[in-house]
Structures are given as structure tokens and as C-alpha cells.
Amino acid sequence: MKKIIPILTFLVILSGCELYEQDEYQEYYVVESYLVANDTLQQVRLSTTNPIDETYRFEDNTVSGATVEIQRLHSDSSVAEQYQYQEQRPGIYTPVDNITIQDEQLYRLQVTTQNGDEISSTTYVPGDFETVNELESSYVYQGEQQVELTTTPSSYITDRQTYFVFTINALDTSLNNLTPFYADQVDDDETDIEEYYVNSSGIVNEGNFDQNPDNGNITLRLPWLAVAFYGSNNIIVNTIDDNLYDFLRSHDTQSGGTTLSPGEIQNIRYNVNGGIGIFGSMASDTSSTFITRP
Structure with missing residues (x-):
């Protein structure tokens, strides 16, 4: 897997x-x-x-x-x-x-x-779903045309909104192919480049995106920050359960992605x-x- x-x-x-x-x-x-x-x-x-x-x-x-x-x-x-x-x-x-x-x-x-x-x-x-639109063969990094994926709805037992996580599986993983942010991470922090071969976004809520009122399809926009390498990339859209949602969300607060003071962090x-x-x-x-x- x-x-x-x-x-x-x-x-x-x-x-x-x-x-x-x-x-x-x-x-x-x-x-x-x-x-x-x-x-x-x-x-x-x-x-x-x-x-x-x-x-x-x-x-x-x-x-x-x-x-x-x-x-x-x-x-x-x-x-x-x-x-x-x-x-x-x-x-x-x-x-x-x-x-x-x-x-x-x-x-x-x-x-x-x-x-x-x-x-x-x-x-x-979570309920299965599929991407119904065809992506362009290529996109310019941080260009005017964003990578958009339209998916069918994914259901959950509590009827809550869907939580998505994008995962980018890079196929052209040479050092020269790193996008600027990740190139700086490798140069400045001596981070192992292999950590970015598979890279994920944070949690995104379906409420942040456009939903077709007729069929419930959702059009998602890929955050450019999730793209670590130029070249060929597999873009995986995941809908996650409550366990992953709780884990990732509390991870964000522990690692500094929050405005809570230290005494308030769960x-x-x-x-x-x-x-x-x-x-x-x-x-x-x-x-x-x-x-x-x-």
C-alpha cells in the first residue's frame, strides 16, 4: 500500500x-x-x-x-x-x-x-467516490489555471460534511525538480528529500469549495503548496474518517498550526x-x- x-x-x-x-x-x-x-x-x-x-x-x-x-x-x-x-x-x-x-x-x-x-x-x-473531470495534460506551477478536480459526493455515517486531504505522489523526484519552497527546506534544514516524495495537504472542508446543487458534485482546487516536485505527479484525493480527522487536526495544533496558547493546546x-x-x-x-x- x-x-x-x-x-x-x-x-x-x-x-x-x-x-x-x-x-x-x-x-x-x-x-x-x-x-x-x-x-x-x-x-x-x-x-x-x-x-x-x-x-x-x-x-x-x-x-x-x-x-x-x-x-x-x-x-x-x-x-x-x-x-x-x-x-x-x-x-x-x-x-x-x-x-x-x-x-x-x-x-x-x-x-x-x-x-x-x-x-x-x-x-x-467513508463512502466511495470518483473524479469525473479529466485533468489537463500539464499545468504551470502557481499559474493562473489551477488544478481542479470535480468529484462525486462521499457519504459518512453521521451525515457530516466531507473532509478531504490531497496527497501528491511525485514521479520525477530529482533534486533539481523540487519546487522553490521545498528546495529551500532541503537546503536550509538539511531535510531528507525522500520526505517529499509523497506529500500531503492539510485537511480541507467541502464547505470551502463549489458544490453542484443538482448532483452534489464538488469542485476541489489543489493547493500549490502540496506540490513538492515539478514533473509527473499522481494526485490522490482522499476523504477521511473521524479518526484521521481528529489525529491530523490535533497534530496541527501540536506542531504550531494554531493560534491557541500553549496552555490551551489539547x-x-x-x-x-x-x-x-x-x-x-x-x-x-x-x-x-x-x-x-x-
């Missing part, structure tokens, strides 16, 4: 931090897994946190010997189907069978460690019982185009 939304780096940072106000360090389990509508079940990663003064490496903190399964649920939260996982290597659990994820369904991650500790999280997979919202991390879901559609230099 492509890393649709690059969250893992942030999880690694959190795994080596003190996450709550406490007198003494407390270890937490860390889980990471995603469901994508009409894709197959993907791996589950299981590890533990580190004290803030220790360097976190997933390979040193893995949790082995756990019983892992994902369950598809009925609307009353009773179990409709159970999908077993096996440990492929320390801390990495993969599905025994190839199961396709259904949209507009509830799924629960259930983990029991060798010590008997239980970790669980539930997600609702802890990260994980929606994981018995641990931290993310068990999220999304529906996605991919288009392609070429971004040229101004």
Missing part, C-alpha cells in the same frame, strides 16, 4: 515523547493501520513508546506474539466477519486472507498482547482504547498530470 497520508513520521516522534502530564514516564502501546475503500486489508504495526530522553526506533520497540484481527461490524456493533492476522516479522502483522474493504462499513481493530493487554479502535469507512486525539496511534480509514481516487516550471 502506498503511504497515502504520511503520518508515520509523526507517530515516530510521538512515540519518543511524554504525551500527557504525569510525574513518571508511562509506556503506551502504539498501533498504526489504515483501511482504504475497495483496497485490500493492509498491515498492522505494533510497538511501544520510549521515554523522551531515549531515541525511538520502531525495530527496538516492537511488540511480538500478539493476537491481531480486524472485524467488520453490523450497525449495532455486533461482529459480522472476522479477519485474522499473522506476525510477518517483529511488530508487523499482515492479514491471512486477501479481503477487500467495503465502503460505508464499520470496522474494528482488536489486539490482545501476550500479557493480556487489549487495544482496540473502530472506524467507519493532547493528540487517537481514538484508540488501550494505547495510542491511528486506526483510520479513507476513500481515495487518483488522477495524474504534469507540473511545469513557471
Whole structure:
């Protein structure tokens, strides 16, 4: 599975931090897994946190010997189907069978460690959608013509508005192809260029875009800041569940994307019982185009 939304780096940072106000360090389990509508079940990663003064490496903190399964649920939260996982290597659990994820369904991650500790999280997979317009073969970076994608509506269990995240998968990833903002990041901060091969926007709300009153289709405009490389790019439109929304939104406040004072900043919202991390879901559609230099 492509890393649709690059969250893992942030999880690694959190795994080596003190996450709550406490007198003494407390270890937490860390889980990471995603469901994508009409894709197959993907791996589950299981590890533990580190004290803030220790360097976190997933390979040193893995949790082995756990019983892992994902369950598809009925609307009353009773179990409709159970999908077993096996440990492929320390801390990495993969599905025994190839199961396709259904949209507009509830799924629960259930983990029991060798010590008997239980970790669980539930997600609702957003309704599937598709992009109905054809992109131009190329666009000038920050030119007058924006990259616009018109999508069919995506539903959610609570009938809330749709939350989108753009993910740009760059195909021409040479140093010379970096757009100016990201070229400065690599030059000034010595950031690894590989961090921008797959790049995501922040959360955007459907209310910020034009919606066709007749069919509900939404015309989205790609933020230029999400484009890290000139050249060929795959543009992935994701509609995200509440778990990803809460995680990404609270991530923004923790990383400085807020006007709240430090005393008002909330802890990260994980929606994981018995641990931290993310068990999220999304529906996605991919288009392609070429971004040229101004």
C-alpha cells in the first residue's frame, strides 16, 4: 500500500515523547493501520513508546506474539466477519486472507498482547467516490489555471460534511525538480528529500469549495503548496474518517498550526482504547498530470 497520508513520521516522534502530564514516564502501546475503500486489508504495526530522553526506533520497540484481527461490524456493533492476522516479522502483522474493504462499513481493530493487554479502535469507512473531470495534460506551477478536480459526493455515517486531504505522489523526484519552497527546506534544514516524495495537504472542508446543487458534485482546487516536485505527479484525493480527522487536526495544533496558547493546546486525539496511534480509514481516487516550471 502506498503511504497515502504520511503520518508515520509523526507517530515516530510521538512515540519518543511524554504525551500527557504525569510525574513518571508511562509506556503506551502504539498501533498504526489504515483501511482504504475497495483496497485490500493492509498491515498492522505494533510497538511501544520510549521515554523522551531515549531515541525511538520502531525495530527496538516492537511488540511480538500478539493476537491481531480486524472485524467488520453490523450497525449495532455486533461482529459480522472476522479477519485474522499473522506476525510477518517483529511488530508487523499482515492479514491471512486477501479481503477487500467495503465502503460505508464499520470496522474494528482488536489486539490482545501476550500479557493480556487489549487495544482496540473502530472506524467507519467513508463512502466511495470518483473524479469525473479529466485533468489537463500539464499545468504551470502557481499559474493562473489551477488544478481542479470535480468529484462525486462521499457519504459518512453521521451525515457530516466531507473532509478531504490531497496527497501528491511525485514521479520525477530529482533534486533539481523540487519546487522553490521545498528546495529551500532541503537546503536550509538539511531535510531528507525522500520526505517529499509523497506529500500531503492539510485537511480541507467541502464547505470551502463549489458544490453542484443538482448532483452534489464538488469542485476541489489543489493547493500549490502540496506540490513538492515539478514533473509527473499522481494526485490522490482522499476523504477521511473521524479518526484521521481528529489525529491530523490535533497534530496541527501540536506542531504550531494554531493560534491557541500553549496552555490551551489539547493532547493528540487517537481514538484508540488501550494505547495510542491511528486506526483510520479513507476513500481515495487518483488522477495524474504534469507540473511545469513557471
